[in-house]
Amino acid sequence: MPVYKAEAIVIRRVNLGEADRLVTLYARDHGKIAAVAKGARKPKSRFAGRLELFTHIRALLAVGKSLDVVSQIEVIEPFAPLRSDLTRLGYASFVAELMDRATADREPAPEIFRALRAALTFIMEGDAEMGGLWFAARILALIGYAPVVGRCAVCGRPVSGTAVYSYALGGTLCETDRPRDPLAATVSAAALKSVGFLLETRPDTLARLSLDRRLRTEVEGLLLRSLEYRLETKLKSPLVIQKLRQRDNATTR
Numbered sequence: 001m002p003v004y005k006a007e008a009i010v011i012r013r014v015n016l017g018e019a020d021r022l023v024t025l026y027a028r029d030h031g032k033i034a035a036v037a038k039g040a041r042k043p044k045s046r047f048a049g050r051l052e053l054f055t056h057i058r059a060l061l062a063v064g065k066s067l068d069v070v071s072q073i074e075v076i077e078p079f080a081p082l083r084s085d086l087t088r089l090g091y092a093s094f095v096a097e098l099m100d101r102a103t104a105d106r107e108p109a110p111e112i113f114r115a116l117r118a119a120l121t122f123i124m125e126g127d128a129e130m131g132g133l134w135f136a137a138r139i140l141a142l143i144g145y146a147p148v149v150g151r152c153a154v155c156g157r158p159v160s161g162t163a164v165y166s167y168a169l170g171g172t173l174c175e176t177d178r179p180r181d182p183l184a185a186t187v188s189a190a191a192l193k194s195v196g197f198l199l200e201t202r203p204d205t206l207a208r209l210s211l212d213r214r215l216r217t218e219v220e221g222l223l224l225r226s227l228e229y230r231l232e233t234k235l236k237s238p239l240v241i242q243k244l245r246q247r248d249n250a251t252t253r
């Protein structure tokens with residue numbers, strides 16, 4: 001069997017058969033790959049601890065008939081704190097779910113890999129929720145659907161202040177084009193400005209954006225609806241995050 005090397009991050013894993021694991025990897029130079037790790041669930045497996053969710057690995061894979069087979073793994077960054085803290089786990093799972101939904105198999109996109117790694121690093125070290133918002137905006141931009149803010153999505157005329165936002169047309173609308181989407185929803189000027197900042201910024205300057213709870217909710221709503229509209233799917237992880245938030249509120253009250 002021909003083999004190839006891949007630097008990748010584990011974005012999904014499920015049990016397969018008696019002792020195997022099916023992993024979805026996002027590889028820098030190969031895009032999304034589904035591969036089997038044979039015997040990975042046996043106690044003495046050589047993969048033990050190396051194929052945990054979010055682990056950044058260097059792998060040797062063998063080309064299989066239907067699925068590739070993981071042959072060797074070296075851990076580059078375990079990202080362990082993402083699995084030990086429930087809040088960080090929630091946002092890292094959100095990032096992994098978006099990766100799985102928004103990317104196609106075997107379509108190399110090194111910039112998406114870099115954004116994934118940057119988001120996981122930020123969620124591990126910084127404000128996990130902001131890391132999640134940053135990645136939501138980033139992945140929309142990387143798949144060609146960056147929300148249009150500051151100008152009209154139809155005619156390009158500048159749009160400032162509180163405005164209506166169309167999920168179908170992908171951005172804010174000017175007064176003239178407003179009737180084009182009866183479902184367009186009003187979004188505050190501050191939320192639109194924050195989305196604009198998230199689209200421009202890199203994780204190292206993300207801390208400059210300070211959003212209160214109300215604004216976070218508004219920005220999150222806009223990004224999630226945009227993603228669900230574009231990906232034609234209902235995302236699962238935001239519901240888990242919402243439950244965690246309710247639990248946190250209950251314990252701090």
Ligand SMILES: [Zn+2]
Nearest residue numbers: 152155174177
């Ligand atoms: Zn317009």
